[in-house]
Amino acid sequence: xxxxxxxxxxxxxxxxxxxxxxxxxxxxxxxxxxxxxxxxxxxxxxxxxxxxxxxxxxxxxxxxxxxxxxxxxxxxxxxxxxxxxxxxxxxxxxxxxxxxxxxxxxxxxxxxxxxxxxxxxxxxxxxxxxxxxxxxxxxxxxxxxxxxxxxxxxxxxxxxxxxxxxxxxxxxxxxxxxxxxxxxxxxxxxxxxxxxxxxxxxxxxxxxxxxxxxxxxxxxxxxxxxxxxxxxxxxxxxxxxxxxxxxxxxxxxxxxxxxxxxxxxxxxxxxxxxxxxxxxxxxxxxxxxxxxxxxxxxxxxxxxxxxxxxxxxxxxxxxxxxxxxxxxxxxxxxxxxxxxxxxxxxxxxxxxxxxxxxxxxxxxxxxxxxxxxxxxxxxxxxxxxxxxxxxxxxxxxxxxxxxxxxxxxxxxxxxxxxxxxxxxxxxxxxxxxxxxxxxxxxxxxxxxxxxxxxxxxxxxxxxxxxxxxxxxxxxxxxxxxxxxxxxxxxxxxxxxxxxxxxxxxxxxxxxxxxxxxxxxxxxxxxxxxxxxxxxxxxxxxxxxxxxxxxxxxxx
Numbered sequence: 380x381x382x383x384x385x386x387x388x389x390x391x392x393x394x395x396x397x398x399x400x401x402x403x404x405x406x407x408x409x410x411x412x413x414x415x416x417x418x419x420x421x422x423x424x425x426x427x428x429x430x431x432x433x434x435x436x437x438x439x440x441x442x443x444x445x446x447x448x449x450x451x452x453x454x455x456x457x458x459x460x461x462x463x464x465x466x467x468x469x470x471x472x473x474x475x476x477x478x479x480x481x482x483x484x485x486x487x488x489x490x491x492x493x494x495x496x497x498x499x500x501x502x503x504x505x506x507x508x509x510x511x512x513x514x515x516x517x518x519x520x521x522x523x524x525x526x527x528x529x530x531x532x533x534x535x536x537x538x539x540x541x542x543x544x545x546x547x548x549x550x551x552x553x554x555x556x557x558x559x560x561x562x563x564x565x566x567x568x569x570x571x572x573x574x575x576x577x578x579x580x581x582x583x584x585x586x587x588x589x590x591x592x593x594x595x596x597x598x599x600x601x602x603x604x605x606x607x608x609x610x611x612x613x614x615x616x617x618x619x620x621x622x623x624x625x626x627x628x629x630x631x632x633x634x635x636x637x638x639x640x641x642x643x644x645x646x647x648x649x650x651x652x653x654x655x656x657x658x659x660x661x662x663x664x665x666x667x668x669x670x671x672x673x674x675x676x677x678x679x680x681x682x683x684x685x686x687x688x689x690x691x692x693x694x695x696x697x698x699x700x701x702x703x704x705x706x707x708x709x710x711x712x713x714x715x716x717x718x719x720x721x722x723x724x725x726x727x728x729x730x731x732x733x734x735x736x737x738x739x740x741x742x743x744x745x746x747x748x749x750x751x752x753x754x755x756x757x758x759x760x761x762x763x764x765x766x767x768x769x770x771x772x773x774x775x776x777x778x779x780x781x782x783x784x785x786x787x788x789x790x791x792x793x794x795x796x797x798x799x800x801x802x803x804x805x806x807x808x809x810x811x812x813x814x815x816x817x818x819x820x821x822x823x824x825x826x827x828x829x830x831x832x833x834x835x836x837x838x839x840x841x842x843x844x845x846x847x848x849x850x851x852x853x854x855x856x857x858x859x860x861x862x863x864x865x866x867x868x869x870x871x872x873x874x875x876x877x878x879x880x881x882x883x884x885x886x887x888x889x890x891x892x893x894x895x896x897x898x899x900x901x902x903x904x905x906x907x908x909x910x911x912x913x914x915x916x917x918x919x920x921x922x923x924x925x926x927x928x929x930x931x932x933x934x
Contacts, residue, residue: 382400383398383399383401384398384401385400385401385675385678386398386400387675387679391811392432392436392451393436393451395432395440395448395449397598401673403430403631403636404456405432405433406436406440406452406456406898407629408433408629408630409436409440409457409467410457410460410465411625411629412595413467414619417615417616417617418593419587419596420595420616420617421522421559421598421600421611421619421836422598422599422619422630423599423600423601423618423619423620423621424599424621424630424631425601425746426669426672427670427671427672427687427808428631428670428671430557430558430600430630430673431558433629433630437553438553438555439451439470439620440457441467441470441553442469442471444473444711448468448469449761449901466680470550471548471551472547472548472552472553473536473552474515474554474555475500475555475816476557477589478559478562479560479561480492480556481493481496481565482565483557483563484569485536485573486578486752489562489566489575489578490530490578492791493533493582493827494523494528494533494561498525498526500540501520501536501929502524502933504540507543511546516928519539520533520543520831522702524531526646534581535696537554537582538590540884541554541583541593546602550594550897551593551594551899552592552595554592554593555596555597556584556596556599557598559598560601560602562579563579563729565694567887568694568695572729575730576609578611580608580609580611582615583609583610587610587616596699600694601745601746602729602742602746603618603725603727603731604727604728605728607737608728608729608730618696619753620745621660621662621727621744622663622665622751622754625663625817627663627664629664630668631660632669632670632671632674632823633668634666634668634669637658637669646681649683652683652684653677654822655766656672656677656767657673657674657677657766659750659764659765659766660750660766661689661750667774670687670747673685685768686768695732696746696748696776697776699738699739700743701911706739706740707738709721710777710833711850713762713763714764714765714773714839715838715839715848716770717763718752719761719763720761721738721740722736723740723744723762724737724738724758725741726741727745730793740760748769749764750764750843754843774840777839777840780840789921793808793841794838794841796808797873798842798846798863798870798896802919804924806930809930810930813928845867846863846864846866846887848861848862848864849864852864860875860877861872861873861875861877862875869915870915871896872906872908872916872917873916873917874899874916874920875920876895876899876918876919877920877921878892878898878902878922879922879923888929889929891929894922895920895921896931898918899918899933905918917932919931919933
């Protein structure tokens with residue numbers, strides 16, 4: 380049918396259809412849900428990939444309370460699939476619970492938000508009190524509608540409601556829980572994780588375990604939280620992540636769908652740029668999936684810029700990445716459009732995640748920051764950044780690490796001092812940066828040799844418009860640490876060498892500095908630049924001992 384505009388941010392299926400907003404037909408997701416034999420399904424997808432809209436579509440298809448569903452689904456693919464599927468239209472009582480508003484600062488607020496969400500659902504279904512309800516159940520129901528339920532009643536609220544719906548309709552209940560992992564991730568970042576996980580484990584345990592009133596449960600989120608930590612009571616539980624083929628084309632915009640979108644909006648001439656910015660995702664065996672949120676925002680204002688990166692919270696990602704030097708080093712390579720091999724564990728253990736690299740990369744993949752290129756073995760995967768939009772997010776994240784760490788100055792002023800050869804000023808600010816930005820564990824005895832990678836990453840971000848930044852490449856008789864090559868051949872070039880004290884007791888920082896100077900001279904690292912016509916070359920050596928840093932220009 381003809382469409383009337385784009386419903387940016389509209390995640391209510393009925394609202395989208397009634398207003399005739401542009402809609403990509405994902406109704407075959409309904410068929411896939413019906414065909415799947417699992418009683419409890421968790422489908423994880425990146426943020427803003429259409430999860431909530433798909434959940435709303437499921438509710439409007441299955442819910443026996445809704446009277447106009449046939450009209451809403453008119454012309455969609457699911458209605459052409461035969462009696463096996465169309466007979467499920469309006470066939471079950473449904474409970475739809477979203478956890479997205481449980482992203483609050485304290486455990487007490489989390490309970491209040493959940494009470495409010497359940498209060499609204501209970502109030503909406505208050506007609507079931509006209510059925511056979513015991514006095515005790517009626518009292519509990521009234522407390523739920525007044526948001527005065529105690530913690531135990533809240534724990535059992537979904538199970539009680541599913542029982543009363545089952546008795547009222549004499550039909551099993553379809554349960555949909557959207558963004559189930561929002562309170563888990565928020566609780567960890569806001570430091571009330573232990574309380575929250577204890578409650579949520581009991582809540583989901585009551586909901587799923589020995590609940591004979593449910594026909595099927597569908598959950599969505601961005602991460603696959605370890606089953607043992609939250610879903611230990613769920614029977615016939617199945618998880619479908621971005622690596623699985625099931626439901627692969629039910630979220631996001633496939634290449635074929637995108638061709639039609641570009642034709643419908645007359646932007647086919649911009650195909651290559653749109654692809655560069657918003658394509659690049661892979662789900663299961665389906666390549667070339669676009670981010671729908673970003674695509675529709677672009678179609679609305681016709682500007683190629685990051686949209687997805689400014690949505691929702693990146694707090695957990697920021698927390699995990701900034702505390703891992705190894706991850707920072709690999710992010711440097713990702714920002715240079717390299718493919719890297721990383722360990723990935725998709726069953727995320729949130730508690731202590733910043734200390735577990737497997738979990739960090741798994742979270743980043745699940746949330747949409749990475750794309751799997753290929754699986755190397757059971758645990759190792761080759762990954763890359765999916766598109767330019769995500770690259771800008773990484774760059775901004777790195778900028779944040781360096782911002783406000785040097786008194787009265789930001790990263791730009793430090794780098795300006797460097798490229799304009801105000802090296803005394805540069806050294807002064809850089810020494811403050813190393814002291815204030817990195818903990819002793821970052822530049823301590825066992826990990827100091829990795830410090831320069833974080834510095835390279837910062838340089839890469841700050842100088843990306845005017846310099847090519849290379850590290851650990853062959854030149855002369857060895858491998859330099861950093862080479863800064865200006866886009867303008869007449870600009871200032873830099874070779875940098877970093878040395879770290881082998882022992883915190885025996886070697887002075889002056890000795891370390893002399894060793895670095897000797898190496899940069901003997902290895903003739905600048906020869907590569909000179910051969911290509913660069914003449915304004917500055918050689919700098921850095922010496923580190925703990926948080927102490929010295930720098931010297933080699934003439």
